Amino acid sequence: MKFIVTGGAGFIGSHIAKFLVKNNHEVHVIDDLSRGSLNNLNEIQNMIKFSKKDISNFEDISSIIEKHDGIFHQAALASVPQSFKEPEKYHKVNVIGTENIFKIAKQFNSKVVFASSSSVYGDQINFPISEDANKKPLNPYGQTKLDDEKLASKYAAQGLRVIGLRYFNVFGIGQNPSYAGVIPQFIQKISKHESPIIEGDGNQIRSFTFIDDVVRANYLAFESKIDHAFFNIATEKMTTINELAELLIKMSELDLKSIYKNQRQGDIKKSYADISKAKKLLRWNPEINLENGLKEIFPKI
Numbered sequence: 001m002k003f004i005v006t007g008g009a010g011f012i013g014s015h016i017a018k019f020l021v022k023n024n025h026e027v028h029v030i031d032d033l034s035r036g037s038l039n040n041l042n043e044i045q046n047m048i049k050f051s052k053k054d055i056s057n058f059e060d061i062s063s064i065i066e067k068h069d070g071i072f073h074q075a076a077l078a079s080v081p082q083s084f085k086e087p088e089k090y091h092k093v094n095v096i097g098t099e100n101i102f103k104i105a106k107q108f109n110s111k112v113v114f115a116s117s118s119s120v121y122g123d124q125i126n127f128p129i130s131e132d133a134n135k136k137p138l139n140p141y142g143q144t145k146l147d148d149e150k151l152a153s154k155y156a157a158q159g160l161r162v163i164g165l166r167y168f169n170v171f172g173i174g175q176n177p178s179y180a181g182v183i184p185q186f187i188q189k190i191s192k193h194e195s196p197i198i199e200g201d202g203n204q205i206r207s208f209t210f211i212d213d214v215v216r217a218n219y220l221a222f223e224s225k226i227d228h229a230f231f232n233i234a235t236e237k238m239t240t241i242n243e244l245a246e247l248l249i250k251m252s253e254l255d256l257k258s259i260y261k262n263q264r265q266g267d268i269k270k271s272y273a274d275i276s277k278a279k280k281l282l283r284w285n286p287e288i289n290l291e292n293g294l295k296e297i298f299p300k301i
Contacts, residue, residue, distance in 0.1 A: 032053060
């Protein structure tokens, strides 16, 4: 089959592209390289088609996309702190860009699996968080992902097959510490024999989900007979930021202690997902726990 992977030179997108190539599919990667890197595609560069394009420019991307079977839409700006500084830019790329992808998919009658985020939930009271929980994003990034979901439902009503995956704290090889989550930032510090820096008291709870599990979720979503739905994609194990720091320090065998500073704006206190819907309808289960995932990447990241 022929697939398009937007943001395919980024962290999650490049892993999806490599998975597809490994399984003998044709892959066209679209990425503007503002966050991604062609280095992420080195091992498959001669086996894919690559276009450096901005998804927020409809004419630009529609002119280069040919008939295809499906789109894995991963392109987005994803830094929560940066989204407060550049909300209009985040809306342009994440919302207008996503609508452009939906328009193209509708034109070709293609199925779309796109990256949503646990950020759409904001701070919740009831846990684990199910897909039908109230959505109240705490930051502009989360709001763009919620806007994407509303667009998905709008286009689904017009016949588009589109599934949104709400990722919870994805980690793995290839993350950029400048734009990614806490794990690559901690590893970057500890690899330099420096103390990890924790924003807030460290009691924030996360569901760290390994990249290979996320890739499988994307493919299972595409292969499913489901035309439109949203799914939580997360591990079922809760971990505090303090526990994460302690685990990485222990793995490093260094004598380090975490440094604490003010909690960042728009940070969620507790993020813990109910994944029973993905288990039942996608037949997806997370297979790699936090410790085993960290062993895969530390200190390779």
